[in-house]
Amino acid sequence: MSPRTDTRGSRRTILAHIRARSGIARVDIARDTGISPATVTTVTAELLAKGLVAEVLAEPDSGTKRGRPRVLLALNSDAFLLAGAKISNNHITVAVIDFGGELVADHVMPLPRARGTARDMADYVHAALTETLAPIGKDVADLASIGVGLSGFVDAESGEVHWSPTLSTRNVPFRDVLTDRLGVPVQIDNDANLAALAELWFGAGRGMSDFIVLTIEEGVGMGIVLDNRLFRGTRGIGAEFGHIKVQLDGALCRCGQRGCLEAYIADYALLREAGAAIGADQMDGTGAPQQIDSLIALAESGNHAAQSIIDRAGRMFSLGVANVINIFDPELIILSGERMRFFSYFEETFRQRLAQNIIDIDRDPARITVHTWEDLLWAKGAAALAMEGLTDRILQEPAG
Structure with missing residues (x-):
């Protein structure tokens, strides 16, 4: 099977591989993914130009420590700040991460009531984010993307919630309501999907x-x-x-x-x-x-x-x-x-x-x-969803 050369389709694969194997050489990316070395070089140059990844130096392979340090690629942790929120029956859990996936801040805010309108819940999410960010000197406007998870029938692509025990009405364009209230791009999904995403990024998966x-x-x-x-x-x-x-x-x-x-x-x-x-x-x-x-x-x-x-x-x-x-x-x-x-x-x-x-x-x-995880891991999964949404938007932009 010949190496893959489609640059557009390889961007996501290469970026995901760098995230999963933080600190990896270009030659290893090509070997692990089956993408041609030339395409890896082209795509990683683009990712560097967009500020999504950064070069880091590692010790040379030689046991004598001689020779030039290896140049590895890792996500640029300072590139963006992202947040995830899990809405439960009686509280909202928020996790704020940097672009490298490291937890920066977290917080749990009790909900004044278990169910509400989409606008009510958007207000509660805004309040929870504000309380989480204030101790680190940040505001909601400083976030590049936000992910929100809740139980029920959630269409992540359309942003519609067909039914959720936390919302008082059905068939709600919840993503649009959240985006309008928060002023930041928002991704939403079923909370169990975010548990899986959290396991993929941070846990047993x-x-x-x-x-x-x-x-x-x-x-x-x-x-x-x-x-x-x-x-x-x-x-x-x-x-x-x-x-x-x-x-x-x-x-x-x-x-x-x-x-x-x-x-x-x-x-x-x-x-x-x-x-x-x-x-x-x-x-x-x-x-x-x-x-x-x-x-x-x-x-x-x-x-x-x-x-x-x-x-x-x-x-x-x-x-x-x-x-x-x-x-x-x-x-x-x-x-x-x-x-x-x-x-x-x-x-x-x-x-x-x-x-x-x-x-x-x-x-x-x-x-x-x-795994007896508490809601923080689910919220980190929501933050990972926010990162996915952000990188998708950036990778769709023309190169250069």
Whole structure:
């Protein structure tokens, strides 16, 4: 196979490779990517001219330390400041990064209410960004790009949110509302996609081209990385793991349909079932996170109703994961989200049921790892989305 020579199509590949392997020589880029050395030279010269990358000197390969230092390429950390925000039910988490991906500032701002209009949420995001940037002497106008993640049916390409539990209306041009309020280019996406992007850039998926992230907390989500890129489907909502159907005419889901996986394993689903089987008077705490903690504590203390609820959720979750493995056959599945703090409680049942439901061949199935990340990593994924949007805009500009 001859080396690739299409300069336009190679820009993104080369820049992504420099990001993933910060401090890499041109000859190594050509070897790793299959792009011709001449094209690598042309593209990297363009990236240097645009200020996206910088040359750094490294020690010579020789063990004697003699000879000329090697010239390596790395992202230019000082080029831009970017931010990402994850909107949750009761708070917004913000991460500010430099162009090299290093965390510069972070902050969590409580939301005055769980749901609101698109304009309300845009105001809250602006306030959260302002609070995050003030300690480092910056303002929203100093940001080159902003990424925002929220749960629901989010079309990253059009910028429309078809439905989200955090917005009071459907089919909202949320990206346009945010851009108008913030005065800075904005990218939006489903928060599970941003968890996957965060794993690709900063976590267990770094250096891997294909993997899947499954999340459980207030809702249930999935992010799919194929060939180092997020897979979103033709309508932008192609990874809605929480809304695969596990029972015909089953439990009511927040999305308005019945029988969704989320309606059996998400926080609100567990609390709905617990309220009927156990009674609210036995559940400590006023918010969903505290009540979930109380439900787990009851199960651990021997409460049969609580144990049954958690066990059923584990069985339903294993069924959903088995379906994902049977469809995609991934090398790695990362289980993430706040609820993974309790994975050890139902892990044995989960793995037993999973083994029973995946296709059995004479090869090891997908490796499964658990990450109990808090919202900061998701916000960093949103910042990575902002960086992707910014670099796409810059790379589309004519060279020179």
